[in-house]
Amino acid sequence: MTERILVNQLAARPDGPVVVSGWVETVRDQKKVQFIILRDETGAVQLVNPATRPDPEAEQDAAALALTDAISNLAHGTFLTVTGQLKHDERVKLGGIEIKIGALQIAAAALPETPIAADSSMDKRMDWRFLDLRQRRNNLIFRVSTTLEHAMRQYWVDRDYVELHTPKLMSSPSESNAELFALPYFEDKTAYLAQSPQHYKQMAQAAGFGKIFEIGDVFRADPSFTSRHATEFTSVDAEISWIDSHEDVAAMQEELLAAAIQAVKDKHGQEIAELFGVEVTVPTLPFPRIPLVEAHEIVKARGYEIPRTDGDLDPEGERQISAHVQETYGHQFVFITDYHPEIRPFYHMVDPATGLTKSYDLLFNGVEITTGAQREHRIEVLEQQALAKGLKLDGLAHYLDFFRYGMPPHGGFGMGLARVLMLLLGEASIREVTFLFRGPTRLAP
Amino acid sequence: MTERILVNQLAARPDGPVVVSGWVETVRDQKKVQFIILRDETGAVQLVNPATRPDPEAEQDAAALALTDAISNLAHGTFLTVTGQLKHDERVKLGGIEIKIGALQIAAAALPETPIAADSSMDKRMDWRFLDLRQRRNNLIFRVSTTLEHAMRQYWVDRDYVELHTPKLMSSPSESNAELFALPYFEDKTAYLAQSPQHYKQMAQAAGFGKIFEIGDVFRADPSFTSRHATEFTSVDAEISWIDSHEDVAAMQEELLAAAIQAVKDKHGQEIAELFGVEVTVPTLPFPRIPLVEAHEIVKARGYEIPRTDGDLDPEGERQISAHVQETYGHQFVFITDYHPEIRPFYHMVDPATGLTKSYDLLFNGVEITTGAQREHRIEVLEQQALAKGLKLDGLAHYLDFFRYGMPPHGGFGMGLARVLMLLLGEASIREVTFLFRGPTRLAP
Numbered sequence: 087m088t089e090r091i092l093v094n095q096l097a098a099r100p101d102g103p104v105v106v107s108g109w110v111e112t113v114r115d116q117k118k119v120q121f122i123i124l125r126d127e128t129g130a131v132q133l134v135n136p137a138t139r140p141d142p143e144a145e146q147d148a149a150a151l152a153l154t155d156a157i158s159n160l161a162h163g164t165f166l167t168v169t170g171q172l173k174h175d176e177r178v179k180l181g182g183i184e185i186k187i188g189a190l191q192i193a194a195a196a197l198p199e200t201p202i203a204a205d206s207s208m209d210k211r212m213d214w215r216f217l218d219l220r221q222r223r224n225n226l227i228f229r230v231s232t233t234l235e236h237a238m239r240q241y242w243v244d245r246d247y248v249e250l251h252t253p254k255l256m257s258s259p260s261e262s263n264a265e266l267f268a269l270p271y272f273e274d275k276t277a278y279l280a281q282s283p284q285h286y287k288q289m290a291q292a293a294g295f296g297k298i299f300e301i302g303d304v305f306r307a308d309p310s311f312t313s314r315h316a317t318e319f320t321s322v323d324a325e326i327s328w329i330d331s332h333e334d335v336a337a338m339q340e341e342l343l344a345a346a347i348q349a350v351k352d353k354h355g356q357e358i359a360e361l362f363g364v365e366v367t368v369p370t371l372p373f374p375r376i377p378l379v380e381a382h383e384i385v386k387a388r389g390y391e392i393p394r395t396d397g398d399l400d401p402e403g404e405r406q407i408s409a410h411v412q413e414t415y416g417h418q419f420v421f422i423t424d425y426h427p428e429i430r431p432f433y434h435m436v437d438p439a440t441g442l443t444k445s446y447d448l449l450f451n452g453v454e455i456t457t458g459a460q461r462e463h464r465i466e467v468l469e470q471q472a473l474a475k476g477l478k479l480d481g482l483a484h485y486l487d488f489f490r491y492g493m494p495p496h497g498g499f500g501m502g503l504a505r506v507l508m509l510l511l512g513e514a515s516i517r518e519v520t521f522l523f524r525g526p527t528r529l530a531p
Numbered sequence: 532m533t534e535r536i537l538v539n540q541l542a543a544r545p546d547g548p549v550v551v552s553g554w555v556e557t558v559r560d561q562k563k564v565q566f567i568i569l570r571d572e573t574g575a576v577q578l579v580n581p582a583t584r585p586d587p588e589a590e591q592d593a594a595a596l597a598l599t600d601a602i603s604n605l606a607h608g609t610f611l612t613v614t615g616q617l618k619h620d621e622r623v624k625l626g627g628i629e630i631k632i633g634a635l636q637i638a639a640a641a642l643p644e645t646p647i648a649a650d651s652s653m654d655k656r657m658d659w660r661f662l663d664l665r666q667r668r669n670n671l672i673f674r675v676s677t678t679l680e681h682a683m684r685q686y687w688v689d690r691d692y693v694e695l696h697t698p699k700l701m702s703s704p705s706e707s708n709a710e711l712f713a714l715p716y717f718e719d720k721t722a723y724l725a726q727s728p729q730h731y732k733q734m735a736q737a738a739g740f741g742k743i744f745e746i747g748d749v750f751r752a753d754p755s756f757t758s759r760h761a762t763e764f765t766s767v768d769a770e771i772s773w774i775d776s777h778e779d780v781a782a783m784q785e786e787l788l789a790a791a792i793q794a795v796k797d798k799h800g801q802e803i804a805e806l807f808g809v810e811v812t813v814p815t816l817p818f819p820r821i822p823l824v825e826a827h828e829i830v831k832a833r834g835y836e837i838p839r840t841d842g843d844l845d846p847e848g849e850r851q852i853s854a855h856v857q858e859t860y861g862h863q864f865v866f867i868t869d870y871h872p873e874i875r876p877f878y879h880m881v882d883p884a885t886g887l888t889k890s891y892d893l894l895f896n897g898v899e900i901t902t903g904a905q906r907e908h909r910i911e912v913l914e915q916q917a918l919a920k921g922l923k924l925d926g927l928a929h930y931l932d933f934f935r936y937g938m939p940p941h942g943g944f945g946m947g948l949a950r951v952l953m954l955l956l957g958e959a960s961i962r963e964v965t966f967l968f969r970g971p972t973r974l975a976p
Contacts, residue, residue: 127740165937165938194910200936216735216933217738228693228695232692235694236684239681243677246573249673250966252966252967253969256975268714268715269712269715269724271974272752279714286966286967293665294553294665295664295673297572302748305700309717318698328552328612484976492555492638492639492640529701529702529722531734
């Protein structure tokens with residue numbers, strides 16, 4: 087391995103020889119002195135070279151001439167390794183250190199014209215996502231994501247959850263017949279891409295796994311162009327047995343999120359504040375809960391009339407509720423509970439006392455990030471609920487079989503990873519926080 | 532949440548009232564006494580009930596009669612919750628404890644006829660995988676998998692790797708045009724399912740991410756029916772910048788595997804020995820390395836003639852080499868190195884000194900689990916190598932663009948999670964260690 091020193095470790099080292107590797111962020115090619123700002127995944131450092139310009143009248147060092155010439159010709163983005171002398175110098179604005187270049191070895195030179203700039207349109211930036219991701223704030227997004235995910239997994243592993251990888255190729259739709267990608271499979275069969283791991287995380291309950299989680303890809307042939315939708319996204323899912331109601335799921339999810347956001351704040355809080363202007367807030371427990379009917383009253387009292395007639399909230403309604411919760415409880419999260427079965431999937435359990443589902447949506451800073459529920463585990467009731475939605479039991483045959491040989495009461499949630507990241511960092515679109523976004527008109531690079 | 536006590540925590544509790552939940556593994560319905568073996572995700576416990584049989588001549592307790600009757604009618608697999616009195620009793624073979632049943636609440640009754648038994652054919656067991664997974668050893672497989680994965684992620688997170696979720700929907704093949712699933716996308720486009728995250732983990736190097744990993748699904752329209760192939764599987768991938776050769780990748784991977792297997796041994800070693808008859812061995816570092824040419828000589832000297840003519844090893848050759856390594860070095864792992872470019876993808880770097888690729892395969896107990904390599908990062912060389920393989924640069928346009936604006940030297944590996952689990956547990960097929968296997972004739976449940 088090249089014995090390079092990461093840029094963020096230079097300040098702690100004494101003056102002397104060092105090797106650094108990274109890419110050229112800028113070159114200042116002055117007549118007498120040349121500066122390179124070199125960036126790696128941990129930071130940026132200034133490199134300096136006293137220029138040796140050709141002078142027919144002087145005796146000159148060929149190597150020094152060549153080095154000066156090489157630096158003059160460096161394109162932004164070129165990856166290189168520099169051997170040089172580290173010097174601490176308070177006058178250097180960038181971290182108070184500088185490296186005097188000894189030798190410079192180009193790994194791969196960049197074309198001289200960079201196709202995008204930091205202020206290019208989002209679509210153009212997505213065309214050249216690998217260059218866009220060189221920005222420090224974009225790099226930070228994925229370090230935050232890594233920390234967030236790892237903290238969630240740690241929470242679950244500490245509590246003996248089993249991590250699953252459920253199949254994405256299925257013989258029948260996992261959620262609904264809408265927004266479904268289909269593909270030819272072997273022997274003239276048709277396969278469908280999983281819209282969620284719903285069937286299989288429930289299957290794990292029938293298998294007696296008790297508590298499971300999965301962080302994996304799901305697919306929706308969704309023609310939307312909103313800031314919150316994608317045709318492929320990372321879904322964070324959990325499912326647990328022996329619950330009394332959706333409240334047990336909500337209690338787990340709020341603890342999970344508090345632990346994960348705490349980990350992000352501890353590791354990246356300062357850098358997030360610097361690069362995103364956002365103070366990471368660890369949510370207090372429990373999160374506020376508001377029944378859907380009450381939510382409607384609150385939104386109405388704030389002067390907003392929800393246009394949809396099915397009883398669900400719309401995006402502006404969600405923003406209004408979150409604003410209310412922020413003003414009233416100083417909280418960024420709120421569980422909306424007690425949805426009518428008409429606006430929920432057939433597999434949500436209905437509370438006989440109210441006729442409403444034992445389910446919730448979780449809003450974070452005005453956007454829905456989760457649906458959670460207790461599932462109906464009694465096969466007779468489940469079949470009735472499916473039929474009441476106009477579904478054909480044939481298409482659900484494999485799923486329904488899971489319930490015929492014993493099933494514990496259970497429930498869980500699914501959460502969009504990109505939505506959580508977007509809202510945590512105050513970004514405007516999930517496109518900004520997805521490594522490579524996929525949408526109806528976006529399948530490359 | 533139901534205040535159930537997990538079965539593996541009962542032994543440490545004093546005699547007295549307890550609540551347990553799980554499924555019925557067996558019922559022994561004797562005339563005077565009834566026994567239920569109840570299993571949950573942590574173990575099994577014996578429940579006992581002194582039977583009250585109808586006797587027209589005696590005055591009898593209706594509740595006691597009903598309880599006895601309910602137990603007599605319990606089907607295997609039924610999930611239930613039992614409230615009762617825990618009693619420590621050395622005479623009870625199953626853990627020295629017993630619960631006298633007070634009340635019994637059925638969550639969901641199983642149909643009386645279970646469609647499979649532990650000795651059913653693999654195909655039949657896969658039809659009813661959720662029942663098959665109730666077996667203790669099958670449950671353990673996924674707990675081992677959880678520990679293995681978490682330990683790998685911990686290794687990477689401790690070293691500042693970034694976790695990625697690369698897209699599985701692509702506009703062009705990620706590896707080759709063979710074994711490719713294609714599907715209609717929006718606006719008459721065709722999408723391909725990723726065969727590996729190869730393109731994108733390299734893109735992350737161009738993006739300056741430095742070190743990345745991904746554990747995610749990949750897809751191969753592979754018509755094979757071997758014990759090692761699937762049409763969808765979980766791939767463990769890593770990619771790192773600023774390497775000198777594939778040796779830097781191999782050094783990381785062997786450390787990673789040693790750490791992960793150590794974690795499995797620590798947490799599950801005893802149970803694996805009991806249920807799989809396998810002693811988990813933490814591999815010593817470094818793993819043995821054998822150049823491919825030498826491997827051929829070793830196999831030949833052992834009396835096996837490899838039938839394939841392209842110079843690669845075949846499955847029997849791999850077993851022979853692993854047997855040799857086990858006999859010679861007492862090691863379960865071996866890196867086979869120095870493959871000829873003809874049997875490697877175009878993006879492997881060629882060592883000009885030897886004309887061979889800077890790549891390796893890693894064998895574990897006789898089966899290939901990984902290909903690793905330094906990648907060619909110089910665009911001119913990369914294009915030449917692609918053309919030499921007969922590839923059209925058009926189809927690789929997005930991938931090749933990643934190399935035009937600067938790229939560090941880099942390399943990585945891809946590893947099949949199910950293969951590692953299969954070999955670690957001494958199982959005969961990846962089907963046994965995959966939650967839901969997918970193959971040419973297997974798309975459900």
